[in-house]
Amino acid sequence: xxxxxxxxGGALARRVxxxxxxxxxxxxxxxxxxxxxxxxxxxxxxxxIRKRAAEDVFRTRHPECxxxxxxxxxxxxxxEERARINVGGTKAVFEHSVAHGVKHVVFVGRHTYYxxxxxxxxxxxxTEPPQGMGAFPELADLVAADLYAANMLWREPGLAxxxxxxxxxxxxxxxxxxxxxxxxxxxxxxxGFDPLFQFLEExxxxxxxxxxxxxxxRGIFNVSGPAPVPLSTIVRQTGRTGxxxxxxxxxxxxxxxxxxxxxxxxxxxxKYPIVVEGKVFAQATGFAPEVGEVETLERYRxxxxxx
Amino acid sequence: xxxxxxxxxxxxxxxxxxxxxxxxxxxxxxxHLVVAFSALGLLYRRYFRVKAVGLENVPPRGRGMLVGxxxxxxxxxxxxxxxxxxxxxxxxxxxxxxxxxxINELPVGSTWSYRCxxxxxxxxxxxxxxxxxxxxxxxxxxxxxxxxLYKERFSLVDFGTGFVxxxxxxxxxxxxxxxxxxxxxxxxVYNSKTVGKLMGVPYVPFTPYGLALPLPAKCEVHYxxxxxxxxxxxxxxxxxxxYVDQVKSRIASLIxxxxxxxxxxx
Numbered sequence: 001x002x003x004x005x006x007x008x009g010g011a012l013a014r015r016v017x018x019x020x021x022x023x024x025x026x027x028x029x030x031x032x033x034x035x036x037x038x039x040x041x042x043x044x045x046x047x048x049i050r051k052r053a054a055e056d057v058f059r060t061r062h063p064e065c066x067x068x069x070x071x072x073x074x075x076x077x078x079x080e081e082r083a084r085i086n087v088g089g090t091k092a093v094f095e096h097s098v099a100h101g102v103k104h105v106v107f108v109g110r111h112t113y114y115x116x117x118x119x120x121x122x123x124x125x126x127t128e129p130p131q132g133m134g135a136f137p138e139l140a141d142l143v144a145a146d147l148y149a150a151n152m153l154w155r156e157p158g159l160a161x162x163x164x165x166x167x168x169x170x171x172x173x174x175x176x177x178x179x180x181x182x183x184x185x186x187x188x189x190x191x192g193f194d195p196l197f198q199f200l201e202e203x204x205x206x207x208x209x210x211x212x213x214x215x216x217x218r219g220i221f222n223v224s225g226p227a228p229v230p231l232s233t234i235v236r237q238t239g240r241t242g243x244x245x246x247x248x249x250x251x252x253x254x255x256x257x258x259x260x261x262x263x264x265x266x267x268x269x270x271k272y273p274i275v276v277e278g279k280v281f282a283q284a285t286g287f288a289p290e291v292g293e294v295e296t297l298e299r300y301r302x303x304x305x306x307x
Numbered sequence: 308x309x310x311x312x313x314x315x316x317x318x319x320x321x322x323x324x325x326x327x328x329x330x331x332x333x334x335x336x337x338x339h340l341v342v343a344f345s346a347l348g349l350l351y352r353r354y355f356r357v358k359a360v361g362l363e364n365v366p367p368r369g370r371g372m373l374v375g376x377x378x379x380x381x382x383x384x385x386x387x388x389x390x391x392x393x394x395x396x397x398x399x400x401x402x403x404x405x406x407x408x409x410i411n412e413l414p415v416g417s418t419w420s421y422r423c424x425x426x427x428x429x430x431x432x433x434x435x436x437x438x439x440x441x442x443x444x445x446x447x448x449x450x451x452x453x454x455x456l457y458k459e460r461f462s463l464v465d466f467g468t469g470f471v472x473x474x475x476x477x478x479x480x481x482x483x484x485x486x487x488x489x490x491x492x493x494x495x496v497y498n499s500k501t502v503g504k505l506m507g508v509p510y511v512p513f514t515p516y517g518l519a520l521p522l523p524a525k526c527e528v529h530y531x532x533x534x535x536x537x538x539x540x541x542x543x544x545x546x547x548x549x550y551v552d553q554v555k556s557r558i559a560s561l562i563x564x565x566x567x568x569x570x571x572x573x
Contacts, residue, residue, distance in 0.1 A: 118408065121432050191414060196334040227332040229330060294327055
């Protein structure tokens with residue numbers, strides 16, 4: 001199958017590309033970021049998905065499946081530009097796919113869609129609306145992109161659409177929201193709160209996306225990891241030092257003294273869990289993570305410790 | 308249960324899928340359970356000298372819903388029912404209460420309630436726990452029940468109906484219980500919503516001696532035979548109300564039995 005991966009410059013997207021290539025698929029990549037040492041049998045186009053040249057890739061290469069991994073999740077990224085990429089980019093992916101006969105689009109979204117809130121159920125299912133947007137407006141563009149992708153399920157019934165809500169990832173690339181958060185030796189915690197975090201080992205996350213591509217399930221799916229773990233334990237198991245700070249103080253200290261520069265709304269994610277139920281995806285694709293939560297943390301500890 | 312068992316060994320014998328870090332898939336923590344039940348165990352055995360009757364009515368495994376009364380003060384009764392399940396059941400069971408929403412907003416309170424399996428009272432949480440064959444603890448009187456004054460300690464206020472719909476939907480047996488002693492331990496004469504607002508809680512109870520520190524009153528809890536109702540949970544309000552009234556009436560009779568069996572508060 002000929003598969004176009006939009007956002008192939010990202011660490012997770014590259015893993016997905018290599019897994020698919022090894023499985024015998026023909027892979028084309030699209031990203032405005034370069035992939036300098038990409039394998040010769042993977043064709044990479046350096047264009048912004050929102051530009052004309054990107055549509056030419058759809059027109060001339062006729063992919064059967066498109067995987068959209070070009071959303072920006074970093075909360076430190078500029079708000080307006082992030083929104084333009086996430087919403088505008090998602091719209092472009094689907095418009096080009098419909099116009100050029102793509103059969104299947106996989107939108108790789110995030111489980112943070114559900115939001116962190118004191119009044120949320122512990123385990124989120126796919127039918128729930130996002131919560132906590134009032135406290136964290138910076139998430140709006142990711143939620144909008146997810147909802148736009150989900151709309152395609154009824155707007156374009158001829159196109160198989162798979163919307164994935166993937167948990168955090170931890171792995172060798174040291175990227176992603178949680179992976180980056182844990183890179184600092186001292187990690188801020190909100191005093192008196194210790195939310196559960198759910199994560200997948202990077203290779204498992206890539207395997208999950210591949211399972212969605214190969215099984216082509218239509219619908220919205222949470223891609224969960226092994227059992228969730230409290231943040232303070234994650235910090236300890238990965239060799240970091242947790243620094244519990246009172247909530248009013250942490251807001252003032254963000255971006256200073258080596259603490260990450262997060263928007264105020266992100267504090268809610270350090271107080272309340274976002275845990276998703278992944279049963280529906282497992283049933284649709286047979287996907288199950290190979291690496292457990294303890295082993296994933298141990299591997300990440302070794303990665304952070306370096307050689 | 309063997310009274311010589313240490314709290315750690317009881318927690319180790321809980322039939323929950325803990326991982327090697329000591330957490331179950333809901334984030335319930337062995338370490339937190341040991342600390343919490345060590346303190347509760349002392350209160351249960353030494354301070355309140357709780358007597359639990361009818362434990363054979365609680366299923367040793369599989370889903371179940373403990374449904375009972377608040378006996379006043381604050382949720383002291385809930386904590387002691389949890390203790391009775393952990394200390395007296397064989398094998399020990401972790402009952403999981405449906406906590407008031409404000410608890411999850413409190414620093415420390417949020418962490419400890421979740422690590423000990425006491426989640427916010429949302430239908431989604433309750434249903435998932437039952438589908439997972441856990442033991443749920445429900446007080447259908449809600450916060451109005453904990454706000455009972457001393458003179459109302461043996462009475463029942465209005466019951467919500469959600470618990471019966473949930474029991475029907477998940478085919479869960481209801482184990483009614485009557486608790487007495489909470490109102491003697493915390494003889495509330497006044498509840499201040501103003502002070503509560505300042506502290507981020509619905510109200511703060513006051514007693515004739517001021518703060519609501521619990522007195523060492525004897526407590527007793529009686530568990531009744533499981534009640535099973537047939538249905539889907541989508542029945543008319545009238546049908547559900549009939550089932551609720553049956554449970555309420557059973558709890559009222561268990562309270563009376565416990566009251567007679569206990570004798571005086573001291």
